[in-house]
Amino acid sequence: MQLNSDEPAPNAAFAFDIETTGLDPHTNQVTCICACGDGFERCWMPTLEGRPDSFFEMMDRAQFLVSFNGVRFDLNFLSVVYNLDQNRVGNWILKLRDAYEASTLALDKRFSLNHLLEANGLQPKISTGSEAVAMAREGRWDELREYCMSDAALAWISMRTGVFVLPFTKGKVLNLAAWSLGR
Numbered sequence: 679m680q681l682n683s684d685e686p687a688p689n690a691a692f693a694f695d696i697e698t699t700g701l702d703p704h705t706n707q708v709t710c711i712c713a714c715g716d717g718f719e720r721c722w723m724p725t726l727e728g729r730p731d732s733f734f735e736m737m738d739r740a741q742f743l744v745s746f747n748g749v750r751f752d753l754n755f756l757s758v759v760y761n762l763d764q765n766r767v768g769n770w771i772l773k774l775r776d777a778y779e780a781s782t783l784a785l786d787k788r789f790s791l792n793h794l795l796e797a798n799g800l801q802p803k804i805s806t807g808s809e810a811v812a813m814a815r816e817g818r819w820d821e822l823r824e825y826c827m828s829d830a831a832l833a834w835i836s837m838r839t840g841v842f843v844l845p846f847t848k849g850k851v852l853n854l855a856a857w858s859l860g861r
Contacts, residue, residue: 690715691742693834694733696752697810697826699725703758709814711756712826714834721823725814729760737770746791746833747778775837781844791829793845794836804828 692715700706711722711733722730737743745752749771757767777794781787792802805813805825813822836842 690718690740691744692718692736692740693744693830693837694737694748694752695745695826695830695833696755697807697814697822698755699811699814703755708755708759709810710822710826712823712830714827714830719827719831721827723819723823726819734760734762734766738766740773743770743774744833744837745774745776746794746829746836748774748776749779750782777837777842777844785844787844787846789845791832791836794842795832797843797845797847798836800832800836803832 692713694711694713696708696712697710698706698708708724708730711724711730713720713733713736720733720736722733724730753767753770753774756762757764778788778791781789795802805821805828810822810825813819813825
């Protein structure tokens with residue numbers, strides 16, 4: 679991805695991903711937050727840098743947001759850890775394009791990001807969430823940033839057109855034209 683900036687254009691669309699020290703937002707921390715879109719990428723390391731308010735402001739300004747399992751994990755985790763206003767988080771959810779959430783709600787089908795990538799002929803993830811926990815525990819911050827940014831970029835690539843194959847549809851293309859990010 680060719681990078682021009684560490685900030686998206688005003689009202690731009692972008693993908694985001696977070697990494698944490700575990701699965702429970704009441705007892706674990708956010709270790710890494712990454713965002714990327716056309717021409718930019720940015721990473722926050724809350725355990726090293728503090729509260730990521732500039733990320734939250736970027737989320738507020740975005741036209742669309744892209745994630746994978748963002749409602750059930752990323753946004754829920756951020757909401758609890760940072761005690762975010764529920765109206766603010768609700769506004770982010772309304773702007774969210776998330777194949778996992780759409781499939782779960784509409785079809786009661788769940789799948790991994792790797793399965794979505796494979797079904798669409800895209801490169802697989804470079805690591806796993808459990809390995810990201812180990813990266814943070816061991817202070818492997820550069821590896822953690824790379825993994826988190828890679829997941830955000832893969833979510834961006836897989837969702838930017840709104841036309842993709844879900845893993846369980848046996849190659850049938852799902853066209854969510856209303857989800858198109860206008861690219």
